[in-house]
Amino acid sequence: MREPTPTTPPQVAIAGCGAISAVGCGVEALRSALRANASGLRTSERFNSPRFQSCIVGAVAEDFFEADENDPVYRLAAEALRQARDEAQTVLHSIPAARIGLVLATTKANIEALERISENRPCSDSARRHLQGNLLAADLAAEFGAGGKVQCVSAACVSGLSAIQQGAKIIQRGEADAVFVVGVDHLSAFVMAGFTAFKAIDPNGCRPFDAARSGLSPGEAGAAIILVRENFAPGSAIKIRGWGTSNDANHLTGPSRDGSGLALAIRIALNSAKLLPAEINYINAHGTGTPYNDAMESMALRAVFGEACPPFSGAKGMLGHTLGAAGVIETIVCVLALRDNFLPGTPRLNSPADGVPDSLVREPRLVAKLNHVLKLNTGFGGINGALILSHG
Amino acid sequence: MDKIVIAATSQVAEADLKLARLGSRFGRLDLMSQLALLAVEKLGVNFDSLPRERIAICLAARAGSLATDAEFWKGRDAAGGPSPTLFAYTLPSAAIGEIAIRHRLTGPNLCFVGDSRDVLAEAADLLRRGEADACVCVYCEVVSSAAAGMIQSTPTSNVSALFLQRDGAGQILPEEFDSDMESFCAKFRA
Numbered sequence: 001m002r003e004p005t006p007t008t009p010p011q012v013a014i015a016g017c018g019a020i021s022a023v024g025c026g027v028e029a030l031r032s033a034l035r036a037n038a039s040g041l042r043t044s045e046r047f048n049s050p051r052f053q054s055c056i057v058g059a060v061a062e063d064f065f066e067a068d069e070n071d072p073v074y075r076l077a078a079e080a081l082r083q084a085r086d087e088a089q090t091v092l093h094s095i096p097a098a099r100i101g102l103v104l105a106t107t108k109a110n111i112e113a114l115e116r117i118s119e120n121r122p123c124s125d126s127a128r129r130h131l132q133g134n135l136l137a138a139d140l141a142a143e144f145g146a147g148g149k150v151q152c153v154s155a156a157c158v159s160g161l162s163a164i165q166q167g168a169k170i171i172q173r174g175e176a177d178a179v180f181v182v183g184v185d186h187l188s189a190f191v192m193a194g195f196t197a198f199k200a201i202d203p204n205g206c207r208p209f210d211a212a213r214s215g216l217s218p219g220e221a222g223a224a225i226i227l228v229r230e231n232f233a234p235g236s237a238i239k240i241r242g243w244g245t246s247n248d249a250n251h252l253t254g255p256s257r258d259g260s261g262l263a264l265a266i267r268i269a270l271n272s273a274k275l276l277p278a279e280i281n282y283i284n285a286h287g288t289g290t291p292y293n294d295a296m297e298s299m300a301l302r303a304v305f306g307e308a309c310p311p312f313s314g315a316k317g318m319l320g321h322t323l324g325a326a327g328v329i330e331t332i333v334c335v336l337a338l339r340d341n342f343l344p345g346t347p348r349l350n351s352p353a354d355g356v357p358d359s360l361v362r363e364p365r366l367v368a369k370l371n372h373v374l375k376l377n378t379g380f381g382g383i384n385g386a387l388i389l390s391h392g
Numbered sequence: 393m394d395k396i397v398i399a400a401t402s403q404v405a406e407a408d409l410k411l412a413r414l415g416s417r418f419g420r421l422d423l424m425s426q427l428a429l430l431a432v433e434k435l436g437v438n439f440d441s442l443p444r445e446r447i448a449i450c451l452a453a454r455a456g457s458l459a460t461d462a463e464f465w466k467g468r469d470a471a472g473g474p475s476p477t478l479f480a481y482t483l484p485s486a487a488i489g490e491i492a493i494r495h496r497l498t499g500p501n502l503c504f505v506g507d508s509r510d511v512l513a514e515a516a517d518l519l520r521r522g523e524a525d526a527c528v529c530v531y532c533e534v535v536s537s538a539a540a541g542m543i544q545s546t547p548t549s550n551v552s553a554l555f556l557q558r559d560g561a562g563q564i565l566p567e568e569f570d571s572d573m574e575s576f577c578a579k580f581r582a
Contacts, residue, residue: 134506155503194479247492381489
């Protein structure tokens with residue numbers, strides 16, 4: 001039953017987080033890696049082949065998966081969602097299943113199944129079913145008791161931020177009291193072959209915003225955030241404050257050269273959050289480590305913030321580029337920064353490139369107080385996303 | 393709140409591509425992007441009437457980009473590896489990128505995998521929230537034979553498009569509805 005939309009939409013709060021990535025299983029593993037500025041990028045035997053530009057990737061520990069795993073994406077998503085639901089269990093206890101929705105963000109769903117079917121290798125019915133992101137979302141919703149609205153978002157590397165926006169909108173429209181937002185992508189030969197074809201992988205592992213950067217490092221992760229209507233969360237919970245998306249309308253795979261598209265998304269987000277640029281205390285950048293992306297992002301930051309760019313950093317030197325999961329797991333990085341009043345660093349950075357704003361955070365550090373944090377992602381298709389999180 | 397109207401609809405199938413003349417890049421696009429571009433062209437909308445950053449694009453693809461995924465993966469053992477051009481289209485949002493580039497639309501984007509039920513509702517919500525003044529809505533049912541075999545479906549290649557805008561001429565979108573995009577397109581044409 002849809003409730004009437006109030007004049008002022010309710011605020012949306014974060015009640016739980018879950019993550020599994022190259023730096024380990026659980027949000028505490030992510031927090032420890034952030035404090036240590038550690039990198040989870042390492043050589044993976046799975047991709048140690050001349051077919052791929054590099055085998056340095058952000059892979060989840062091999063022992064997480066079953067032997068000959070044929071549905072790795074479901075396993076990653078379910079683990080992250082289990083963790084997030086556990087953290088939010090007190091809040092979720094009072095919400096009926098019919099009032100819980102689920103929004104999944106993924107770029108390739110279970111592409112492992114396509115590889116297996118093409119090569120006549122064993123592939124279970126569920127693994128095959130999860131080739132379709134909407135069915136993957138439906139099965140996660142069924143297993144985890146989300147009986148409300150279910151969506152699957154696939155907007156390239158902006159999928160995660162787009163899914164968080166969708167989750168917030170579903171709650172604001174009164175269609176749910178809680179939404180499970182799940183971001184997931186698995187490191188596959190398919191994705192590695194694609195980025196190799198693009199010559200987009202840094203053979204030595206990615207170095208976002210570094211003068212010597214030469215490409216990205218593919219990664220994999222499952223990440224989940226439980227969004228709830230504000231009245232279900234403690235007053236101190238982190239809130240979704242605003243968002244913006246835009247399109248460069250310039251090139252299918254390359255970022256705009258002047259950063260104007262991303263700058264537009266940031267301005268829309270600031271406007272929707274009713275904040276001035278000077279009120280942003282930290283920015284978690286997209287920071288892929290490709291020469292063009294990081295240069296474009298630096299220009300976008302200068303266009304919006306001028307010479308007063310807030311402290312910013314990028315997490316892909318730690319996690320790799322986790323594609324559909326990136327927006328969700330990097331938003332969890334922002335949640336941890338806000339909860340701990342902590343500025344994450346930029347792992348694997350040696351020497352910042354020319355043009356990168358001076359406020360780039362090299363090493364993590366504690367600060368007196370973070371109030372408002374901006375998360376950015378950009379993706380193929382020219383799509384840009386910006387999300388603002390705030391303290392209660 | 394201004395009323396939201398369906399200003400134009402269109403529907404295309406693979407056979408319609410024979411007569412399509414949409415520029416020199418068109419032949420290099422994957423099938424879903426070609427059909428999506430053609431469907432938007434057939435809307436006959438003058439995008440100059442609105443600021444480009446206020447026009448959103450909302451797209452759903454029934455089987456994601458599986459048809460192009462299968463095509464890309466077929467080339468995995470080719471000399472020099474699989475095609476980088478095709479890799480760019482192994483995302484359903486590639487079609488959004490192509491529409492945005494052709495019509496220089498810099499507004500918000502939404503891209504779903506699944507049926508068309510959410511497209512109109514989410515597009516209308518973008519307009520009601522003031523995030524856009526108009527929205528190009530696209531639903532892609534593009535499933536090649538190879539993809540159909542993987543998901544136990546039937547091959548198909550149809551794309552519907554619809555242009556929603558605040559106010560203006562057209563059929564008024566009801567406040568509440570529970571219908572897919574194809575039904576709205578059919579009703580509009582009737």
